[in-house]
Amino acid sequence: MQPSKLDRREYDVIVCGGGSAGVAAAYGAARAGARTALLERLGFCGGTPVAAMIHTLDAIYSCEDTSQVVVGGYARDLVEEITAMGGLATEDNPDEALSLHPEFMKIAADRLLERAGVHTLYHATVIDALVQGNRLTGVEAALRDGRAQLAAHWVVDATGDAEVANFAGVKWTLDEELQAITYHFRLGNVSPGATWRELEEGCRIAMQQGDSRGNRLRYGGPWVIRLTNQEVSINATRVYGNPIDPEDLTLAERQARESMLAIWQILRDGVPALRNSYILSGATELHVRESRKILGEYVLTEEDIFQRKCFPDVIALGAWPIDIHPTDGYVGVHPHKDNPPRPYEIPYRCLVPVDVDQLLVAGRPISTTHRAHGSTRVPGTSMATGQAAGIAAALSARSCVEATKLDVRQLQQELLRQGAILSLEQVVSR
């Protein structure tokens, strides 16, 4: 075995995964004074909005009143950085979507991490958890120059798939009906003149006509986002499978690319503005919406969301509708935006796995039901839970307490100091 030269390094906090939750966690932890490392398996941060090209930070705005901003802190700092670089997408986009150019998002994340003092390691994949009894003492990673055991007082699992939690033996569930997976793609050379809404409507009609001609292609939406007025990003492919099964995932990659090709051909033939379009780029990664969900100290439910339950340990606000991309073969637009919740509270306990200590989980796999997860899984909410997890890890590392004994008021104070939004009274207009 060839050990990496980083073998045996020690940190206060290690964050695994550089998506929405992970960057926010590392940023929050470092700004709370922890020596922090961030491990990301690709060469850039941003996760699903960048690598899977969804291009939007859903649930930064309230879906019930899209003029309201419900996530602050890291999300606000990131958007400010991107805006200053000219990296916001064109205004011709859906109201509830905060759309950004992925290249600018990569750079903005780099800069915020550097300013916060995070040791960012790209091309670094977590392959195991180091466990002593019921405590996590670090992770093992496959680095470019070999394997490394990295020690940490606390670890934040922001892998999206609860990979560290799984390695550490945390209880998790995998729903029998996992949400569908999508391969987003960008079309270039779009004829000028049409708005996103007209393009989206045109795409939906074209796909329905394809359907009525006996086309058995599975698709969702389509939903349309655009970075500039010369192009569109299409959210339409729909493949099924278990994203933590490597064979399913490989098959999904292949099927999704074939499906992209078939859908583009239908859109090119059916939507006049797309007649001369070409596939500018497919995404680097599939857009996985759902995989493992951990069992935490509290399980958030759909009732909590719609009854707007108050939690003394609130650490984030959610805002997205219960948005479950169906796997039963249903095609087109599934109802979800018709009934958006008012912004609701997410408690700290959803990030705290039962049984294993010195580990927090943020982002997509936090402890919720399948239905509630349909709302909490999105990037804006992941940034909020990520920042909370990072700060909680930093504070716990400093005071050497168990996760369940952390003084939540201290966590909330630091979150507020870093600009987070924890209550409706704080919600601001954009």
Add this chain to the structure above:
Amino acid sequence: MRIAQRRECDVLVCGGGAAGLGAAVAAARHGARTILLERHGYCGGICVSSLVHTFDGARNCRNNDQFVVGGIPREVIARLDRVGGLALQDNPPETLNFDPEAMKLVSDQMLREAGVTVYYHLFAAEAIRDGDRVQAVIAAGKEGLWEIRPSVVIDTTGDGDVSYFAGAQYEKDGLMQTMSQHFRIGGLSGNRNWHDLEQACRGAMDRAYAEGRAPKYGGPWLIRIRPGEITANCTRLYGDGASTEDLSGAEMQGREDMMSILEIFRRDIPDFRSAYVLVSGCQIGVRETRRILGDYQITASDVAECRQQPDPIALGSWPIDIHPADGRVGVHQHKENPPAPYPIPLRALLVKGIANAMAAGRCLSATHEAHGSTRVSGTAMATGEACGTLAALAVRRAAGLRTVPYSDLREQLLKQGVLLAL
């Protein structure tokens, strides 16, 4: 070490870049039970991930109309053409450009038809040696570690990871070639051809650098996929691409430099006034890291003098092209004096001291200078095809890689349309 899943196979190909695609397709077509591991969700390697969307080394650099590769590389090119995936003609004549999305699709199709078992999101993280053999490769993926036991392993990782993990001898130059973050620029106006645009970009960069407005840069060299866009090879990053810390730093610096360079183009060249970054490579382009030592090491004089070999398995043709790491900027000499297409010997692919391992592509056995010619994607795919073919022949006969007679391999490669001489 907790192992999540175990597999056995005849031929294990680690890395789905140009070399790995050639190796896996060739091995499986000859009936070997073949597994291909790829860390991303698609194949194509640097051609796709780093936006070097060209088969350098596929054409004779002294006579661009002539191909020096046959076999699988030519089949890939024909299939790209069939799906409309070749780029427009307005490109440097020695290159052969294509659309990376088409490359992903064509790779999938060829692997599936050949019967290769492909595992995406899985990569080699360790190798277990038993005497002079690689007994198993430990691969890392989303569910932890896999143990894969092959009869033959083909290292197409680019960095020679598997050979290195297995304790093979290797060289790493003190001045490894620079890395580059290639990027695609959209929103171009006007109808200038690639050559005029390249000249304009070079002038703009030279001026900006002299005035202290530009980061370190190479070229720029331009290639293009579609009208209205261009791909720039211009950033220049230093360090060891096989070191996580160096690579992380280069990724971050590469993005910042990309934006600085685009700003210079936008400011100084009218065609670029409304230009924007369409997309950058999803990983930085690494030209040189470990070079694995084989039974033979290709040298600069082998390349320059077109030295004949007793065991040729492919032809190289790219000039000795070394992006300097000594701080020089702009265009380095290399295209002025391309070599006559020269034979690459089988022995340069056989990993010294290991009975069942071969290394193809960028990490094959060559000196720092010779590697400047052998490292390119067209050549890589051809060397991969040779490895896959030999591996399958060896497995079928239950023979060692070094005991299959070269004449049998040669006969098979020629049957596949591989070019061993012009």
